[in-house]
Amino acid sequence: MGKKTIAFLLTGGCAGCEMALVDLADRLVDALEHLEVVWWAPTVADLKYKDLEDMPDKSIDLAFIDGMVRLSEQEHMVKVLRQKAKILVAFGACAALGGIPGMGNLHTKDEIFKTVYFDTFSTDNPDGVVPQTKYLVDGKYELTLPEFYDTVRAIHQVVDVDYFVGGCPPHHEFVAKAVEAIIAGNLPPKGSWITSGKSVCDVCPRNPANKGETRTPIKEVKRTIEGAPEEDKCLLQQGYLCLGPITQGDCGASCPKVGIPCRGCGGPIPGIKDFGARAISAITSLLKDEKTVEQLMEKYPTIAKLFYRYSLPSALINRRISR
Amino acid sequence: MSFSPNIVGFACHWCTYTGADLAGSLRCKYPPTIKLIRVPCSGRVEPEFVLEALARGADGVFVGGCHFGDCHYKEGNYKTSRRMMLVKKLLEELGFEPERFRLEWISGAEGKKFAEVMEEYTEQLKKIGPNPLKGGE
Numbered sequence: 001m002g003k004k005t006i007a008f009l010l011t012g013g014c015a016g017c018e019m020a021l022v023d024l025a026d027r028l029v030d031a032l033e034h035l036e037v038v039w040w041a042p043t044v045a046d047l048k049y050k051d052l053e054d055m056p057d058k059s060i061d062l063a064f065i066d067g068m069v070r071l072s073e074q075e076h077m078v079k080v081l082r083q084k085a086k087i088l089v090a091f092g093a094c095a096a097l098g099g100i101p102g103m104g105n106l107h108t109k110d111e112i113f114k115t116v117y118f119d120t121f122s123t124d125n126p127d128g129v130v131p132q133t134k135y136l137v138d139g140k141y142e143l144t145l146p147e148f149y150d151t152v153r154a155i156h157q158v159v160d161v162d163y164f165v166g167g168c169p170p171h172h173e174f175v176a177k178a179v180e181a182i183i184a185g186n187l188p189p190k191g192s193w194i195t196s197g198k199s200v201c202d203v204c205p206r207n208p209a210n211k212g213e214t215r216t217p218i219k220e221v222k223r224t225i226e227g228a229p230e231e232d233k234c235l236l237q238q239g240y241l242c243l244g245p246i247t248q249g250d251c252g253a254s255c256p257k258v259g260i261p262c263r264g265c266g267g268p269i270p271g272i273k274d275f276g277a278r279a280i281s282a283i284t285s286l287l288k289d290e291k292t293v294e295q296l297m298e299k300y301p302t303i304a305k306l307f308y309r310y311s312l313p314s315a316l317i318n319r320r321i322s323r
Numbered sequence: 324m325s326f327s328p329n330i331v332g333f334a335c336h337w338c339t340y341t342g343a344d345l346a347g348s349l350r351c352k353y354p355p356t357i358k359l360i361r362v363p364c365s366g367r368v369e370p371e372f373v374l375e376a377l378a379r380g381a382d383g384v385f386v387g388g389c390h391f392g393d394c395h396y397k398e399g400n401y402k403t404s405r406r407m408m409l410v411k412k413l414l415e416e417l418g419f420e421p422e423r424f425r426l427e428w429i430s431g432a433e434g435k436k437f438a439e440v441m442e443e444y445t446e447q448l449k450k451i452g453p454n455p456l457k458g459g460e
């Protein structure tokens with residue numbers, strides 16, 4: 001059997017997802033016996049976009065994208081890679097859901113530029129320069145920059161995606177399983193998430209259900225900055241807003257294991273259309289009364305940034321309405 | 324032509340939906356702006372339903388449930404109340420006017436109240452105009 005050709009493209013992400021691949025260490029080396037990397041940019045190989053554009057269509061067996069789409073350049077490369085690849089995987093929370101940078105959808109492009117190019121403490125910009133898509137140097141050399149779109153999109157909002165993998169970044173143990181499944185051709189139907197199908201609660205050692213205890217209403221909402229949670233006890237039960245009940249647990253409950261509430265990076269468990277809306281439903285079902293809800297709103301001034309921490313671009317209403 | 328809002332309403336079968344029926348048999352007048360969807364309890368209304376209605380262009384979303392103490396399933400409406408507090412906050416964070424969403428407790432005997440609420444809500448929505456997501460403002 002010939003080697004499968006694979007490609008990686010980093011778009012609007014931090015490269016943490018690629019670190020998760022590197023974390024596979026010797027297992028990645030083993031996998032490379034079956035795989036031939038034909039494109040890995042801009043992070044790893046010194047390749048130009050043109051090199052990818054010149055490849056024949058559908059010549060790459062398997063392509064991974066990590067990162068969301070905010071710039072015209074990212075949009076272009078995502079479309080090119082889609083054309084070249086037989087199977088396209090949206091790898092990690094940014095690609096699959098919009099991710100942390102997706103919270104930018106609560107702001108307009110103008111607000112973001114104002115903060116970044118004018119208001120931050122370290123900015124010194126007396127001439128009020130902001131990025132332009134075209135600039136003429138010496139009246140003859142035209143320089144270009146990509147366009148910065150008003151809205152962040154997840155990859156499936158730009159092109160067809162065959163598989164989704166959650167996590168910010170995906171847990172390396174799970175990546176190993178996913179890569180093995182892909183090599184073996186042992187894949188779910190197109191358009192699905194590659195996941196164990198279990199929630200974070202299902203795999204969490206703090207889960208009251210696994211200890212034969214029942215959940216009781218939450219009387220007080222707490223933030224993690226207010227003190228260390230008790231060992232072994234469910235974080236949600238202690239008032240820390242853990243989103244484990246509705247999040248895919250392919251990380252093996254990494255956060256609750258070390259006392260940090262789940263924020264949903266694994267993506268929604270199957271059947272959920274809108275992560276943030278379902279998070280509201282799950283959390284308020286457990287809050288004792290309206291007073292506790294008021295307390296939540298006082299402690300979290302922008303609830304969208306809590307409930308859509310990783311998923312605003314893929315929500316039913318995926319950005320703040322600008323007038 | 325004056326703007327006539329499109330309201331999607333979720334009404335509890337045990338109270339508000341019966342109230343709407345009563346409004347009809349009492350021949351109370353209210354505008355034809357509301358499209359009522361019957362739910363077994365206001366607690367069945369997922370925040371996703373509200374968001375989806377707005378995402379698909381409803382000008383207003385209404386949820387009607389039983390008065391506290393009267394929920395057929397005891398606690399459903401308390402849960403609705405807590406849930407919808409956060410839904411309201413979320414909608415405002417997403418840039419909607421607070422009037423886009425309205426929660427009311429209307430019993431099966433309050434046909435008149437149902438008609439009045441619909442009349443008033445329709446007027447409110449007429450003032451603020453169409454759902455900004457529909458574009459063409």
Ligand code: SF4
Nearest residue numbers: 013014016093094168
């Ligand atoms: S999902 Fe997380 S780790 Fe991956 S690119 Fe986005 S921010 Fe980085």
Ligand code: SF4
Nearest residue numbers: 201204207235242244
């Ligand atoms: S809510 Fe959080 S802490 Fe509690 S069982 Fe679920 S994942 Fe664990």
Ligand code: SF4
Nearest residue numbers: 251255262263265266
């Ligand atoms: S516990 Fe939640 S936030 Fe933490 S890694 Fe797992 S899915 Fe992500």
Ligand code: FES
Nearest residue numbers: 335364365395399
């Ligand atoms: S039965 Fe009417 S609100 Fe629950």
